[in-house]
Amino acid sequence: MTTLPHVPTENIDQGPSDIPKVLSSPTVPLVQAHLVEMKAMYDLQTTSSPLEMYAHLLAMEADYCDNIHMENYAHTVHKLHPVQYAQSNARHLPARRSLKAILxxxxxxxxxxxxxxxxxxxxxxxxxxxxxxxxxxxxxxxxxxxxxxxxxTMMPELAVPTLPHDGQFESFLD
Incomplete structure (x- = not known):
C-alpha cells in the first residue's frame, strides 16, 4: 500500500508518462474576449440595484431565446454545463419563450x-x-x-384501491 511519504519516490521511479499531451484550444484573443464579457457582468453586478440586475438578466435571456447562436452571458452560462448544453431540448425548439415573455x-x-x-x-x-x-x-x-x-382537456386516471382488510366501506373510501 502506498503511504504519503512514498508517493514522490514512486512517481519519480515510474519515469515519464505515456499519456498523450492534449493541446489547449483557447487562444489569447478568445480568453481576452471571455474576460471582457465577465468583467462587464461583474461591473453590472457591482453598480446595479437588484431590480436593474434582474431586468438586465431577463433581457439577456430573452435575446438568447430569440437567437440561440447569440454570444452573450446567458449563452456562456449555458455552455458551462456541456452535457446539459448538448442535450438541451430548448435549443432545438423552433419557438422558445423567455422568462421575460412569460413573467x-x-x-x-x-x-x-x-x-x-x-x-x-x-x-x-x-x-x-x-x-x-x-x-x-x-x-x-x-x-x-x-x-x-x-x-x-385531460382524461383522468383513478387508481382503484384494494378491498379493505377490515371489511368496512368507509376504509375503502379512505
Missing part, C-alpha cells in the same frame, strides 16, 4: 406586468395584484396557466 404578462388576461412586479413574483416569491384586471398573481398561477395551455 411580464398577466396569466389571467394577458395584461402587461411590470418588471418590478415580475421581480417581486419571481425572486421575492410575493403575490402581486395585476394593475389592469386586479387578479392576484403568483408564480403558481403561471404554472397552472402553462398546464392549461399544454392540456386543454
Amino acid at each position: 411580464t404578462v398577466c396569466p389571467y388576461s394577458g395584461c402587461p406586468v411590470s418588471v418590478e412586479d415580475s421581480y417581486q413574483l419571481h425572486i421575492q416569491g410575493k403575490t402581486v395584484v395585476c394593475q389592469v384586471c386586479t387578479n392576484p398573481i403568483t408564480m403558481d398561477m403561471y404554472k397552472m396557466n402553462a398546464l392549461l395551455d399544454a392540456a386543454k
Whole structure:
C-alpha cells in the first residue's frame, strides 16, 4: 500500500508518462474576449440595484431565446454545463419563450406586468395584484396557466384501491 511519504519516490521511479499531451484550444484573443464579457457582468453586478440586475438578466435571456447562436452571458452560462448544453431540448425548439415573455404578462388576461412586479413574483416569491384586471398573481398561477395551455382537456386516471382488510366501506373510501 502506498503511504504519503512514498508517493514522490514512486512517481519519480515510474519515469515519464505515456499519456498523450492534449493541446489547449483557447487562444489569447478568445480568453481576452471571455474576460471582457465577465468583467462587464461583474461591473453590472457591482453598480446595479437588484431590480436593474434582474431586468438586465431577463433581457439577456430573452435575446438568447430569440437567437440561440447569440454570444452573450446567458449563452456562456449555458455552455458551462456541456452535457446539459448538448442535450438541451430548448435549443432545438423552433419557438422558445423567455422568462421575460412569460413573467411580464398577466396569466389571467394577458395584461402587461411590470418588471418590478415580475421581480417581486419571481425572486421575492410575493403575490402581486395585476394593475389592469386586479387578479392576484403568483408564480403558481403561471404554472397552472402553462398546464392549461399544454392540456386543454385531460382524461383522468383513478387508481382503484384494494378491498379493505377490515371489511368496512368507509376504509375503502379512505
